[in-house]
Amino acid sequence: MELILELEIPARPEYIAIARLVVSSVASSRRNLPDDRIDDLKLAVSEACTNAIEAYGCHGAAECEKQRVRILVQDDDEKLEVDVTDDGPGFNLSDLPTHPPVTDPDRLNFERGLGIPLIRTLVDDVKFASSPEGTSVRMTVYGEPLELRPPEDFGPDQLD
Secondary structure, three states, rough: OEEEEEEEEEOOHHHHHHHHHHHHHHHHHEEEOHHHHHHHHOOOOOOOOHHHHHOOOOOOOHHHHHOEEEEEEEEEEEEEEEEEEEOOOOHHHHHOOOOOOOOOHHHHHOOOOHHHHHHHHHOEEEEEEEEEEEEEEEEEOOOOOOOOOOOOOOOHHHOO
C-alpha cells in the first residue's frame, strides 16, 4: 500500500466538508470509479468523520479545537483505503442497537445511530478497531487505478 494523503482536521463539524472533498478528489484522480461510487465514498467519509467528532463529546469550539480527526488515504493496484481515526473513548461495536430493515416502518423511529450501517452499505469493505484510546474506521473501495501518464510536451507554440 502506498500512502497518498494524510490529513488532520480539528474535531469540529465545519471541517468535515474539507475531508470529504479531499478524499473524493484523490479517489477520482487515482481510481477508475463511476461518479456514484465517488459520491458513496464521500458520504461514508462524512459519516465516519461525524462519528469521530462525536466520540470526543466536547461541547464548544474551543474544547473541540484541541481534538483531532486523522484521515489517511492509501492505495494499491486493487483498492483505495480511507482510514478515519480519533482518540476518543472508543465503543463496543456489539453494543450498537440492531436496526429494522429499511422497508420496515419501525425504522422511522431511529433518528440516530444510522451512520455505521450506512457506511457498511456505501463501501465495499469496512473494518472497525476501537479501544479506550480511540477508534479507527478503515473503508475500502475496490476498482482499478487510473492510468497516470505524464503530460505531453507543452510549449509556447501550443498556446492560442
